[in-house]
Amino acid sequence: MRKFLTALAALLMLAVVAQFFLAASGAFDPAPNDESFQPHRALGGGVVLIALVVTVVAATARVPGRLIGMSGLVAGLAVLQFVIAAIATALDGTPGGLVFGLHAVNGLAIMAASGRIVRQAGQLSRPGTPARQAS
Template sequence: MRRSFAGLATLLVLAVVAQFFLAASGAFDTAPNEESFQPHRMLGAGILLLTVLVTIVAAIARMPGRLIGLSGLVAGLAVVQFVIAAIAKAFDGTAGELVFGLHALNGLAIMTVASMIVRQAGQLSRPAAPARQAP
């Protein structure tokens, strides 16, 4: 089960990398914003579901409490992404753009915490090395 958790956490990191790619692609697309950022929004919803799944699997796999908490933190940060986007849309002009800048910073926080999870999960999912016996 720990390997499943490590695999899901790795998938999460790959999805976040793809999310950054889709955000950059949408920013430089000539189509209207609603159309150009649609793949970014869709993957964002998928990432939110994946973060909840990662948290549930962490608990089922009886991972250390810190890893379960970090997984829940990523899920919370994913929810904050949608809140930031909604608040930014409520403002016009520069104020909305400044608020929306928090969306990118929060995305970096998601990437950082998800990477920490992958590293720690990888260490925990490896079998322990057998003890060496003295000759």
């Protein structure tokens, strides 16, 4: 079960990296518009789903509570991305642009937490590694 958790955590990290790629490709489109960011938005929902699955699998695998909590944090931060985008869109103009900056900062927090999950899950999946040592 812990190896499965490690694989799911790696999938989550891959999805987060793909999110940055899709955001950049939408932003640097010759004529960026709402349609340019559609793949980024679609994968955002996938990141939320993957993070929720990682959280459930982590709890089922009986890993340390901090790892389960970190997985739940990623799911919460991913949902927050949609909230930030909605607020920024509602504000429009310069204030909306400043709020949208938080979207990128939050994305970096998601990436950092996902990387930590991958590292800790990988340590736990190695044979003979006690749970307390991996945290």
